Amino acid sequence: LDYARFRQICDDVGAYLMADMAHVAGIVAAGLIPSPFEWADIVTTTTHKTLRGPRAGVIFFRKGVRSTKANGDKVLYDLEERINQAVFPSLQGGPHNNAVAGIATAFKQAKSAEFKAYQTQVLKNAKVLCDGLISRGYQVATGGTDVHLVLVDVRKAGLTGAKAEYILEEVGIACNxxxxxxxxxxxxxxxIRLGTPALTTRGLAEQDI
Structure with a gap:
């Protein structure tokens, strides 16, 4: 994604830039695809999926000076109180300390060399999966993949997404x-949407896909 271009558009109209990286947070953490943090005012993510943590979410937001007016007055970000109020008491109750510990563990793992190697393998496996489907006549919606997901159009096979999902689940393949x-x-x-993080976590490599 061209976050710099999004940033320019937001600046032109005075809007906040919010980026959700729920699906790709682990790949971003490994430094394998561009990060939104340099450009976005708010970044949201889940902590499961490619981060492999517990099922939860995290909201990052900017603080301090947002811009400077022509007369030199500084305009500050007003996100902290609004986001905190929206989370608690509006939407969430007491914290689950076990989940907090799980998130901390996932973040620690995400800083390791092993995690980068894992994410690198996730992308390799996804490319093999994508290329294999294309070679068998399936249409991949984006013509390929740069991440862990492959979005497959199953109309040419005479299927709907729901029917393909059901058939695959019957033979032990989870998708949606x-x-x-x-x-x-x-x-x-x-x-249907297929991904390779779980397979890679179980030790599968290109030859296994």
């Missing part, structure tokens, strides 16, 4: 139905 370009309903999509 997903919209693809051209779909008119998110309730009856024409694609």
């Amino acid at each position: 139905k997903n919209t693809v370009p051209g779909d008119k309903s998110a309730l009856n999509p024409s694609g």
Whole structure:
């Protein structure tokens, strides 16, 4: 994603830039794809998925000076209180200390060389999966993948996303139905989404995909 371009657009209209990296946070942490942190005012992420932590979420936000007016007066960010109030008491109650400890452990692992090697393998496996599907006549919605996910259009196989999801689950392959370009309903999509993080965690490499 071209975060610098998003930043320029937001600056032109006086908007905040919020980036959600829930799916790719682990790959960002490993330094394998661009990070939104240099450009975004707010960054949100889950802590499971590619970060491999407990099911939770994290909100990062900027503090301090946002901009300077023509007369030299500084405009400060006003995000902290608004976000904190929205989380608690508006949406969330008491913290779960076991989950907090799990998040801390996941973040510590994300700083390790082993984690970068793991994410590198995740991307290699995803490319093999993607190329294999294309070689067998399946249409990948984006023409390839740069991350851990492959979005497959199953219409040419005479399937809906829901039917493909059901058939694959019956043979022990977990996936989920997903919209693809051209779909008119998110309730009856024409694609499925496949990913490689779990397979890679279990030790699978390119030859196993």
